[in-house]
Amino acid sequence: xxxxxxxxxxxxxxxxxxxxxxxxxxxxxxxxxxxxxxxxxxxxxxxxxxxxxxxxxxxxxxxxxxxxxxxxxxxxxxxxxxxxxxxxxxxxxxxxxxxxxxxxxxxxxxxxxxxxxxxxxxxxxxxxxxxxxxxxxxxxxxxxxxxxxxxxxxxxxxxxxxxxxxxxxxxxxxxxxxxxxxxxxxxxxxxxxxxxxxxxxxxxxxxxxxxxxxxxxxxxxxxxxxxxxxxxxxxxxxxxxxxxxxxxxxxxxxxxxxxxxxxxxxxxxxxxxxxxxxxxxxxxxxxxxxxxxxxxxxxxxxxxxxxxxxxxx
Numbered sequence: 608x609x610x611x612x613x614x615x616x617x618x619x620x621x622x623x624x625x626x627x628x629x630x631x632x633x634x635x636x637x638x639x640x641x642x643x644x645x646x647x648x649x650x651x652x653x654x655x656x657x658x659x660x661x662x663x664x665x666x667x668x669x670x671x672x673x674x675x676x677x678x679x680x681x682x683x684x685x686x687x688x689x690x691x692x693x694x695x696x697x698x699x700x701x702x703x704x705x706x707x708x709x710x711x712x713x714x715x716x717x718x719x720x721x722x723x724x725x726x727x728x729x730x731x732x733x734x735x736x737x738x739x740x741x742x743x744x745x746x747x748x749x750x751x752x753x754x755x756x757x758x759x760x761x762x763x764x765x766x767x768x769x770x771x772x773x774x775x776x777x778x779x780x781x782x783x784x785x786x787x788x789x790x791x792x793x794x795x796x797x798x799x800x801x802x803x804x805x806x807x808x809x810x811x812x813x814x815x816x817x818x819x820x821x822x823x824x825x826x827x828x829x830x831x832x833x834x835x836x837x838x839x840x841x842x843x844x845x846x847x848x849x850x851x852x853x854x855x856x857x858x859x860x861x862x863x864x865x866x867x868x869x870x871x872x873x874x875x876x877x878x879x880x881x882x883x884x885x886x887x888x889x890x891x892x893x894x895x896x897x898x899x900x901x902x903x904x905x906x907x908x909x910x911x912x913x914x915x916x917x918x919x920x
Contacts (some may be wrong), residue, residue: 609901611728613881616756619737621649621895621910632827632909636862639696639764643666643770645666645667645668645671646666646667646697646698646774647667647668647670647695647696647697647698647787648663648667648668648670648696648697648698648769648770649669649670649671649672649692649693649696649698649699649700649721649918650667650669650670650671650699650701651671651672651673651680651700651701651707651709651710651895652673652701652702652707652855652895652896652897653670653671653672653673653674653675653896654895654896654897654903655671655700655701655702655753655762655799656669656670656674656870657669657672657824657897657903657908658762658763658766658788658901658903659698659700659760659766660664661763661784661902661903662763662766662767662770662781662784662785662788663766663770663781663784664718664780664784665829666770666774666777666780666781667770670692670706671693672685672689672709672710672713672878673707673896674714674783674896675896676869676894676898676899677793678896679870679871679895680702680706680707680709680895680896681706683707683709683899684709685709685712685713685755685880689709689713690711690713690717691714691717691720693710693713693714693717693721694717694718694719694824695721695900697721697773698723698724698725698766698769698770698773698813699714699719699722699723699724699881700723700726700766701723701724701725701726701742702725702726702727702750702753702836703725703726703727703728703742703743704727704729704733704741704742704743704744704745704748704750704868705742705743705744705745705750706750706751708742710723710742711742716805722769722772723765724762724765724769725741726758726762727741727748727750727752728741728752728753729758729759729761729762729765730752730755730758731758732748732749732752732755732820733748733752733755734748734789744766744852746920749816749820751816751817751818751819751821751895752820753821753822753903754817754818754819754821754893754907755820755821755824756792756795756799756821756824756907757792757796757824759774759792759821759880759903760788760789760793763785763788763789763792764785765818766781766785767782767784767785768781783817783862791904792904794904795904795907795908795911796824798911798912798913798915799821799824799825799826800826801915802825802826802914803825803827803910804828804911805864805918806825806826806827806918807826807827807830807920808826808827808865809828809863809918810827810828810829810830810861810862810863810866811827811828811829811830811831811862811863811864811866812830812831812837812853812856812857812862812864812865812866812879812883813829813831813836813865813866813867814836814839814865814866814867814868814872814875814876814879814880815836815839815840815867815868815871816830816836816837816840817868818866818893818910819905821893821910821911821914822866822914825911827863829916830856830861831853832847832849832852832853832856834846835849835850835852835853836877838875839871839873839875839876842873844875846876850875850878853879854878854879854882856883857879857882857883857888858886862888863889863917863918864890864891864918865879865880865883865888865889865890865891865916866890866892866893866914867879867880867890867891867892867893868892868894868895869892869893869894870894870895870896874878889917889918889920890917891904891913892916893910894907906913
């Protein structure tokens with residue numbers, strides 16, 4: 608199971624311990640307690656926070672709990688101030704799929720009754736209600752759905768619908784913003800189609816499953832042994848036989864690019880990177896949270912351009 612699932616009980620205990628503390632540093636902004644009359648939206652990470660800003664515009668204040676690359680959503684420990692932020696929310700946006708379990712703990716401990724939008728439920732790959740709640744970890748499901756432009760387009764519409772339900776007088780504005788946003792995502796899909804046209808079927812090695820949706824959308828093949836990427840994501844040692852299989856895969860000459868997670872790593876990842884660089888295989892890094900100064904659209908466009916450039920080397 609992912610790191611977020613391992614941490615759920617610890618998060619709940621941690622929250623209980625910090626409620627008596629004051630003066631805790633906020634991990635986001637204080638928008639949710641600003642009292643300015645706008646809808647208060649709380650997102651688990653700045654990825655979803657930025658998307659909500661685009662859909663809500665000036666009619667919303669958005670707080671992102673995980674707001675920097677220095678914070679790992681899998682192992683994030685929420686504070687009492689984060690709980691206060693959630694308690695004041697009109698709308699909560701989470702990733703789900705066991706990725707940001709701290710949000711579930713915050714909702715429970717704060718007693719919030721705000722509607723919760725769960726991003727994984729907008730993915731065509733989501734197994735559905737038979738798999739359990741959208742907040743639950745599901746074996747074999749890749750929860751990193753923000754790397755799937757199609758899922759994000761559906762999510763944007765879902766956010767618009769929920770905001771409209773909360774503030775019907777502004778429904779037309781939310782709908783127009785969502786339509787404009789979906790049009791921008793169509794531009795990302797066009798750029799991915801260009802990669803598909805030039806490099807369809809090219810094999811890619813990912814040290815973690817974070818960018819796999821984008822890889823597939825570009826018409827590429829994820830050739831990574833599942834045991835490798837799963838072990839790295841869970842913070843475990845890669846089995847020696849799997850590491851040997853992975854290194855052999857690189858040496859066989861069929862891998863066009865290696866993609867790493869800019870926010871995590873380990874000894875086995877370093878070995879893969881060193882081997883790839885020694886063989887002349889391009890290595891690029893994608894992150895899990897939004898880089899400073901970027902929008903979701905500009906960030907994904909930069910990732911797509913980096914992928915295209917690496918494959919063209």
